[in-house]
Amino acid sequence: MKNLKILVINHAIPKPDCNAGDKRLFEILKIFAQHHTVDIWIESEDKTLADLDRQRYENLLADINVTRLTDKLGVKGILAKSYYHIIFFEFYWMAGEYVVSACRKYQPHAKIIIDSVDLHFARESLALNLGLIAKEQVEETKKKELNAYASVDLVIAASELDRQLLQEEDKNLKIFVIPIIAAIQKQSIGDSTELIFIGGFKWSPNIDGIVWFVEHIWSEIEDCLPDTTLTIVGSNPTPEILELGKKPGINVVGYVPDTTPYLQRAAISIAPLRFGAGMKGKVVEAMSLGLPVVTTSVGAQGLKANSGEHLLIADLPQEFSTAVIDLLKDSAYRAQIGLAGQSHAKKLFSPEAVEIEIQNMMSSLFSGNFRKFLTIPWFANIVKLRAIDIFIDTLRATGLIKIVKSLRGLKTVDRI
DSSP: OOOOEEEEEESSOOOTTTOHHHHHHHHHHHHHHSSEEEEEEESSSOOOSSHHHHHHEEEEHTTEEEEEEEEEEEEHHHHHHOOOOOEEEEEEEHHHHHHHIHHHHHHHSSEEEEEEEEOHHHHHHHHHHHTTTHHHHHHHHHHHHHHHTSSSSEEEEESSSHHHHHHOOOOOOEEOOOOOOOOOOOOOOOOOOEEEEOTTTTTTHHHHHHHHHHHHTTHHHHOTTOOEEEEEEEEOOHHHHHHTTSSSTTEEEESSOHHHHHHHOEEEEEOOOSSSSSSSSSHHHHTTTTTEEEOOOTTTTOOOOBHHHTBOOOOSHHHHHHHHHHHHHHHHHHHHHHHHHHHHHHHHHHHHHHHHHHHHHHHHTTTTSSSOOOOOOHHHHHHHHHHHHHHHHHHHHHTTTHHHHSSSSTTTTOOO
């Protein structure tokens, strides 16, 4: 399947150096753009970004041949003017605003995809079990999320577990699994005694997880192996996270443009997550580098990995500390787990493996004889829009535009 036109509608510009979700999206866009024409519409600017950072992220998109669109008429103007075969949303809550009101109206022929990233209702259900959120919130999220998925042509799940959960809720959904994408890099096992935790702190499970680790597990490791250190890396550290850096042996680094050097010098990557869904980028990234991982059942979701072979899984504080201590005491054991995890990651999460899955997904959307065709509703919309543009240009040329702007209720006023 070649030369499709894809429109990505996203809430913000992807920042692949800030969190695993944006990095995964960026890698998906890169694969799309290797085979198809990809445009992206950003709903709103991140006002916290400096101009130089914003330009840097825009340049990253340009480097992978993804075109950022701007239009004074907004996304509806883009949908009316240009023909797309696929419209792609990241997150169900983005699609809910546009699917019925714009996409189906202006591009009734287009196939619409939602990338779930992680199942929000599944993540919130685990948070409910920990007493962190209300039951009513979980039920409301689940209703909205499932309704959004039911309104589109295909849903992407980040893991086989998420796919199964979705299929149990709605057997009519068409679902493909596109996991975290991570390039395999050379393993480096030394005599380090450093633990590393990586995670963006706009995501609440990361805050909960590392705080739980420090409060209930860290002292046990420190007492047994006093030379052990913990480095916490991730964007947007909260005051609660920064406070952890005041404890002996703990260093809160915050945002770094590249996590690789930190992973390469560490002995173990920890992912002590107590709730979440989807697949965890921090775990896949560490595995791809051959770094042994100690995580929980939540952190291992969707990996198809065996504890004691590809990584170590421990849900209780005592079990978690024991797993970390055993690895720190035995470099050969660390290398064994790290290499096995890396081999597992190569089979499932390498760019080459995921590219095949994405191509299969695209082909499934256009099974049978595919042809580029113009639909009558889309053609009628573009003729109407072009007529309005000509009318506005005429008003400008004749100087009547000021009179038109003064008239209330004229639909074209906002376009002038």
